[in-house]
Amino acid sequence: xxxxxxxxxxxxxxxxxxxxxxxxxxxxxxxxxxxxxxxxxxxxxxxxxxxxxxxxxxxxxxxxxxxxxxxxxxxxxxxxxxxxxxxxxxxxxxxxxxxxxxxxxxxxxxxxxxxxxxxxxxxxxxxxxxxxxxxxxxxxxxxxxxxxxxxxxxxxxxxxxxxxxxxxxxxxxxxxxxxxxxxxxxxxxxxxxxxxxxxxxxxxxxxxxxxxxxxxxxxxxxxxxxxxxxxxxxxxxxxxxxxxxxxxxxxxxxxxxxxxxxxxxxxxxxxxxxxxxxxxxxxxxxxxxxxxxxxxxxxxxxxxxxxxxxxxxxxxxxxxxxxxxxxxxxxxxxxxxxxxxxxxxxxxxxxxxxxxxxxxxxxxxxxxxxxxxxxxxxxxxxxxxxxxxxxxxxxxxxxxxxxxxxxxxxxxxxxxxxxxxxxxxxxxxxxxxxxxxxxxxxxxxxxxxxxxxxxxxxxxxxxxxxxxxxxxxxxxxxxxxxxxxxxx
Ligand code: GLN
Numbered sequence: 236x237x238x239x240x241x242x243x244x245x246x247x248x249x250x251x252x253x254x255x256x257x258x259x260x261x262x263x264x265x266x267x268x269x270x271x272x273x274x275x276x277x278x279x280x281x282x283x284x285x286x287x288x289x290x291x292x293x294x295x296x297x298x299x300x301x302x303x304x305x306x307x308x309x310x311x312x313x314x315x316x317x318x319x320x321x322x323x324x325x326x327x328x329x330x331x332x333x334x335x336x337x338x339x340x341x342x343x344x345x346x347x348x349x350x351x352x353x354x355x356x357x358x359x360x361x362x363x364x365x366x367x368x369x370x371x372x373x374x375x376x377x378x379x380x381x382x383x384x385x386x387x388x389x390x391x392x393x394x395x396x397x398x399x400x401x402x403x404x405x406x407x408x409x410x411x412x413x414x415x416x417x418x419x420x421x422x423x424x425x426x427x428x429x430x431x432x433x434x435x436x437x438x439x440x441x442x443x444x445x446x447x448x449x450x451x452x453x454x455x456x457x458x459x460x461x462x463x464x465x466x467x468x469x470x471x472x473x474x475x476x477x478x479x480x481x482x483x484x485x486x487x488x489x490x491x492x493x494x495x496x497x498x499x500x501x502x503x504x505x506x507x508x509x510x511x512x513x514x515x516x517x518x519x520x521x522x523x524x525x526x527x528x529x530x531x532x533x534x535x536x537x538x539x540x541x542x543x544x545x546x547x548x549x550x551x552x553x554x555x556x557x558x559x560x561x562x563x564x565x566x567x568x569x570x571x572x573x574x575x576x577x578x579x580x581x582x583x584x585x586x587x588x589x590x591x592x593x594x595x596x597x598x599x600x601x602x603x604x605x606x607x608x609x610x611x612x613x614x615x616x617x618x619x620x621x622x623x624x625x626x627x628x629x630x631x632x633x634x635x636x637x638x639x640x641x642x643x644x645x646x647x648x649x650x651x652x653x654x655x656x657x658x659x660x661x662x663x664x665x666x667x668x669x670x671x672x673x674x675x676x677x678x679x680x681x682x683x684x685x686x687x688x689x690x691x692x693x694x695x696x697x698x699x700x701x702x703x704x705x706x707x708x709x710x711x712x713x714x715x716x717x718x719x720x721x722x723x
Contacts, residue, residue: 240265241405245310245462248408252309259309263292266311266355270406279401281316281374282324283356291353306469308351313407315398316357317364318344319442327444328372329362331591332570341442342474343453350469355407359397362593364418364446367665369396371595379425379649380404380723381691389649392422398456399426403723409457409466413443415450416549417669420681423456424644424694427683427722430456431463434701435676436481439474447556450673458722460711464488486705494709497531502637506542507668515687516643523641523684523695526717535637539629544622545671550663551606551619558603627675634700639710642668644681644694672698680711683720
């Protein structure tokens with residue numbers, strides 16, 4: 236019975252809570268017990284908030300008893316440890332935020348709590364969300380539940396690796412992630428889940444620890460497209476505290492799921508069929524296109540000519556913004572402090588930053604500082620911004636012809652912990668299919684599409700034009716149904 240409870244989708248849990256077949260406390264306790272049993276090995280959570288979860292659940296049951304309650308009343312979720320949560324340790328998986336307890340709540344988590352959600356804990360990630368394998372966390376690696384099933388130590392993807400592993404292992408109904416260059420979509424693909432990155436500006440960034448502010452966007456990792464929609468409709472919306480947060484009306488993405496794909500045009504970008512592409516991924520991509528065609532869509536070959544420049548451009552712009560955002564971690568205001576101010580302020584900065592940041596974060600800060608420095612700014616940063624404009628233009632032209640674009644989510648299935656670590660560029664190549672949409676601020680959905688010969692999940696990605704989440708959900712729901720993927 237408890238096993239069944241933790242396998243519920245957000246939609247099912249909300250229904251059973253509403254009909255009072257189950258209580259929020261009962262459901263929360265089932266998850267907490269599952270987390271206590273599994274987390275020591277899987278390491279998906281950095282912090283489990285037992286007390287907060289049980290208090291929120293009891294309050295939710297009281298509201299329900301009084302005939303009140305929000306849209307997701309009593310639904311237990313996990314929160315990537317990049318969202319500031321009032322009174323709860325928030326680490327960004329970095330040593331430099333040692334002991335940091337925010338005095339305020341991020342807008343997205345507050346929106347979810349206002350809708351009745353319960354927080355089970357804070358999930359593991361790559362340090363400051365920089366990575367694709369959840370191997371740079373100060374709090375240790377996360378294990379992919381699909382690997383654990385067959386005795387292999389595989390990465391869950393990253394940076395929202397803890398969130399994806401927690402959902403796949405049934406340690407929450409759904410989890411919050413953030414996506415700067417693929418950090419929701421790629422771990423969702425590695426763990427056989429749905430990962431949804433909304434249009435840049437849909438969700439407030441207020442209270443999310445910043446990585447690259449022109450790219451960062453919050454979104455859900457879930458078991459189904461419907462669940463992604465249910466969370467999105469609660470998370471998103473205008474917030475005066477974030478000047479880049481859009482005030483455009485939210486579409487009813489749940490209603491849009493019924494729209495289907497008849498008469499819709501789906502683009503297949505030829506530049507994504509890269510040399511040496513994994514043959515199973517290529518076959519799955521063809522299958523996805525065939526299924527959409529069968530469902531009534533028209534498949535159109537398109538070109539996004541600047542695709543090959545997206546990854547190198549991202550790895551200039553994202554580190555540039557990161558080097559600026561991470562300048563605030565100096566040992567003075569919060570987190571780790573490695574020396575006394577009396578030793579000299581430079582000494583304090585140097586010792587704290589040397590001890591507090593891991594190798595990948597240091598690499599990004601150095602690259603970012605370099606590409607922004609006088610003499611190199613024009614050659615790197617400014618040029619990258621111009622290329623970003625070209626990438627945006629490619630998509631603009633494509634969406635004049637098609638309603639959505641279909642691509643693979645990642646170039647491989649989950650790989651072994653320890654692999655791809657000798658050369659950072661090998662790791663960066665994970666983002667090759669997700670980064671272009673990030674550069675253009677587009678919404679993207681990663682769908683679990685099938686298993687490879689080793690029994691590991693592979694994902695397909697759908698993209699639409701900015702603020703067209705309605706179309707994205709229509710196409711995603713159709714493809715999800717046609718694929719019929721079975722999760723863990
Ligand atoms: N893997 C990418 C990076 O390392 C994307 C990370 C993210 O989206 N937060 O930058």
